[in-house]
Amino acid sequence: MKRQFLRAFLCVASGFFLAAGPAAAQQKVKIGFITTLSGPQGVIGADMKNSVELALDHLGHKMAGLDVEVFYGDDQVKPDVGTQVADEMLKKHQVNFVSGIIWSNVMLAVAPRVTAAGTFMIGTNAGPHELAGELCNELFFTTSWQNDQTPEAMGKYMTDAGLNDVYIMAPNYAAGKDMLTGFKRTFKGRIADEVYTRLGQTDYQAEISQLRAKEPKAVMVFYPGGMGIQFMKQYSEAGLRGQVPLYSVFTLDELSIPAVKYAALGQYETRIWSPDLKNPANEKFVRDYQKKYGGKLPSFYGAQSYDGIMLIDSAVRAVKGNLADKKGMIAAMRKANFNSVRGKFTYGHNHFPIENFYLLKAVAGPTPGSDPVMEVQKTVFTNYKDSYGKDCKMK
Amino acid sequence: MNLLLVAEQGLNGLQLGVMLFLMAAGLTLVFGIMNLVNLAHGSFYMIGAYLATYFTQLTGSYVLGVLLGLAGTLAVGVAVELLALRTLYEREHLDQVLATFGLILFFNELAAMLWGRAALYTSIPEYLSGHVDLLPGLRYPLYRLVIIVLGLAVAGLLWFVVARTRLGMLVRAGASNRVMVAALGVNIRLMYTIVFGFGAALAGLAGLMAGPIYVVQPGMGELILIEVFVVIVIGGIGSIRGALAGALIVGMVDTFGRAFLKPALATVLSPAAAQAAGPALASMLIYLLMAVVLALRPRGLFPARL
Numbered sequence: 205m206k207r208q209f210l211r212a213f214l215c216v217a218s219g220f221f222l223a224a225g226p227a228a229a230q231q232k233v234k235i236g237f238i239t240t241l242s243g244p245q246g247v248i249g250a251d252m253k254n255s256v257e258l259a260l261d262h263l264g265h266k267m268a269g270l271d272v273e274v275f276y277g278d279d280q281v282k283p284d285v286g287t288q289v290a291d292e293m294l295k296k297h298q299v300n301f302v303s304g305i306i307w308s309n310v311m312l313a314v315a316p317r318v319t320a321a322g323t324f325m326i327g328t329n330a331g332p333h334e335l336a337g338e339l340c341n342e343l344f345f346t347t348s349w350q351n352d353q354t355p356e357a358m359g360k361y362m363t364d365a366g367l368n369d370v371y372i373m374a375p376n377y378a379a380g381k382d383m384l385t386g387f388k389r390t391f392k393g394r395i396a397d398e399v400y401t402r403l404g405q406t407d408y409q410a411e412i413s414q415l416r417a418k419e420p421k422a423v424m425v426f427y428p429g430g431m432g433i434q435f436m437k438q439y440s441e442a443g444l445r446g447q448v449p450l451y452s453v454f455t456l457d458e459l460s461i462p463a464v465k466y467a468a469l470g471q472y473e474t475r476i477w478s479p480d481l482k483n484p485a486n487e488k489f490v491r492d493y494q495k496k497y498g499g500k501l502p503s504f505y506g507a508q509s510y511d512g513i514m515l516i517d518s519a520v521r522a523v524k525g526n527l528a529d530k531k532g533m534i535a536a537m538r539k540a541n542f543n544s545v546r547g548k549f550t551y552g553h554n555h556f557p558i559e560n561f562y563l564l565k566a567v568a569g570p571t572p573g574s575d576p577v578m579e580v581q582k583t584v585f586t587n588y589k590d591s592y593g594k595d596c597k598m599k
Numbered sequence: 600m601n602l603l604l605v606a607e608q609g610l611n612g613l614q615l616g617v618m619l620f621l622m623a624a625g626l627t628l629v630f631g632i633m634n635l636v637n638l639a640h641g642s643f644y645m646i647g648a649y650l651a652t653y654f655t656q657l658t659g660s661y662v663l664g665v666l667l668g669l670a671g672t673l674a675v676g677v678a679v680e681l682l683a684l685r686t687l688y689e690r691e692h693l694d695q696v697l698a699t700f701g702l703i704l705f706f707n708e709l710a711a712m713l714w715g716r717a718a719l720y721t722s723i724p725e726y727l728s729g730h731v732d733l734l735p736g737l738r739y740p741l742y743r744l745v746i747i748v749l750g751l752a753v754a755g756l757l758w759f760v761v762a763r764t765r766l767g768m769l770v771r772a773g774a775s776n777r778v779m780v781a782a783l784g785v786n787i788r789l790m791y792t793i794v795f796g797f798g799a800a801l802a803g804l805a806g807l808m809a810g811p812i813y814v815v816q817p818g819m820g821e822l823i824l825i826e827v828f829v830v831i832v833i834g835g836i837g838s839i840r841g842a843l844a845g846a847l848i849v850g851m852v853d854t855f856g857r858a859f860l861k862p863a864l865a866t867v868l869s870p871a872a873a874q875a876a877g878p879a880l881a882s883m884l885i886y887l888l889m890a891v892v893l894a895l896r897p898r899g900l901f902p903a904r905l
Contacts, residue, residue, distance in 0.1 A: 242707075242818075243817070243818045244718070244814075244816050244817075244818055244819070244822070246711075246716045246817075247716055247717045247718070250716060376878045376879065376882070398874065399861075399878075400874075400877075400878035401857070401878065402878070402881075402882040404822070406813045406819075406822055406823075407615065407812070407813065409611045409614070409743070409812075410608060410611045410612075410854045410857045410858045411857060411858070413604065413607045413608055413611060413858065414604070414608075414858050417604045430718060430814065430816065433718055433814050434813055434814055437812070437814070438812060441723070441728070441740055441742070441812065442740060443730055443738070443740075459717070462717065462720070463717070463718050463719075463720045463814060464720070465720065
């Protein structure tokens with residue numbers, strides 16, 4: 205009995221020392237990457253994860269000579285699950301960076317928790333206005349945009365095109381409201397109606413009937429992921445495509461095109477990135493992504509996630525692998541000193557990018573029978589800043 | 600014009616109600632007769648959609664795809680009953696909930712492994728796409744009309760089977776007193792398998808009809824399952840009549856809430872307040888309705904007669 209106890213004690217003790225050894229020396233860069241990996245929105249998470257893996261391949265799985273370890277977490281589109289996953293990454297895995305996050309409601313729950321723990325939060329998609337303004341934090345950076353900006357670009361384009369009586373729709377959650385607020389900020393024409401639907405809704409027939417009755421001249425929607433696929437299909441099925449032109453943000457992308465196919469032709473989007481954007485970093489990213497993942501095109505979610513890893517790498521290199529030097533890493537990240545797939549951009553004082561926004565159009569694919577592809581038409585905004593920086597107290 | 604819009608929304612509500620009914624009928628029968636809480640009912644909806652899509656692509660015929668999809672879902676339902684659920688009848692409801700929740704995870708992952716996580720695109724066959732002018736100014740998608748007609752036909756058939764045939768009589772008897780029916784020499788186990796299989800096939804029918812208008816993807820069943828539970832709670836657990844009434848009420852209330860609640864609120868509140876409250880209230884409406892029904896008639900509108 206006594207001997208058994210002693211043996212057990214030795215086992216536990218040796219395990220403890222083995223575990224404690226490397227942690228004390230901090231030999232690794234640990235990144236916790238949170239995205240949605242299960243359920244209908246899991247396609248987005250898969251694309252982001254693929255892009256992170258590709259970024260690590262390009263970096264040789266090392267940053268400033270240190271090995272990189274990434275822990276993936278699934279938020280299931282739920283803020284409470286997101287915080288649980290983040291807590292596990294912070295406490296159990298002791299990560300140096302938390303990254304990713306698609307949804308604004310999840311981001312609003314997770315980001316303050318991560319930065320309060322003294323850890324970096326590197327967002328790669330969601331850009332709720334609170335984090336650009338009053339809740340800005342020196343440990344928070346994003347490689348995406350502030351939610352309002354992309355629809356602001358669409359509003360500008362549609363105003364310039366002289367459109368009026370526009371019917372606008374979005375899901376009823378943090379980002380949906382940001383998106384339509386942004387659109388209304390720059391769109392100067394009449395708005396026929398503003399409609400919010402349930403987050404994750406599958407059937408839009410009732411809303412489409414209402415829409416048709418209003419006889420708008422154009423429709424502008426924000427329906428990310430699976431919601432967009434459903435909405436666009438039902439819009440076509442209701443016979444509205446061709447009758448009332450559809451404009452969108454974060455709705456038609458490389459993930460939804462395979463599902464809606466030709467119905468997408470001619471639809472406009474605004475974005476910071478497109479697979480056909482001409483710069484060496486992007487050409488390498490798109491080419492290697494297609495090579496690694498069977499010819500599939502990456503989406504903007506993936507492009508931003510790829511940039512997130514590259515941003516972290518730029519900071520780790522700047523401090524020569526000394527991960528305790530947070531001040532040094534903040535200073536390095538503020539320079540955005542890496543080859544972004546969107547081309548050169550800078551950071552505002554609130555750590556949101558100041559970047560270009562393009563108008564994209566779905567055009568016929570390269571070969572007959574292939575799916576439509578997104579193509580850059582023109583630049584709507586050059587070096588465009590978000591509207592909430594004035595509420596951010598950081599210098 | 601306005602009246603036509605109300606009529607169109609009525610059809611939308613009817614179509615949603617019919618889909619919910621097909622799901623609810625199987626679920627409520629299984630609960631009423633077998634006393635089994637089956638959370639995995641949504642999985643049959645998904646399986647129906649996937650199998651129909653798969654067989655349609657394989658055979659190149661929509662009708663054949665639908666028939667094979669239905670038969671396939673029936674077979675999967677029977678297999679699940681024989682292999683997994685048989686052992687659960689004598690267990691508590693909590694055990695059944697846990698086990699059938701496990702089945703949800705199993706089927707969702709299986710679908711993701713077989714067909715991938717990305718949504719599948721299925722198209723409506725040529726002869727069912729397009730629109731019908733029901734009245735001047737009232738155009739309605741043909742496919743959704745077909746869903747309504749087919750759904751109502753199935754409801755009628757189901758009523759006939761349960762109310763007028765020998766099998767239906769046994770089903771009703773089994774719901775009231777299982778032990779007595781078994782004692783009279785009826786093979787109750789076989790009956791359970793049949794009822795469960797057909798319940799699964801009805802869910803599969805709803806799923807394969809939903810495929811072309813929504814999208815076919817892993818986890819699609821769970822998106823509708825919550826509403827189906829609301830339906831059977833409102834209608835009364837174990838009652839087909841209740842399931843039909845509950846489904847139509849939920850379909851109508853949800854559709855009209857989404858369409859007209861905001862304009863209605865705008866007449867009494869400020870536009871800004873209506874904009875804020877309308878969508879939130881519309882998405883809660885069916886749950887509020889359920890709460891009211893539970894408060895006034897805890898056993899639902901049409902409780903199963905015992």
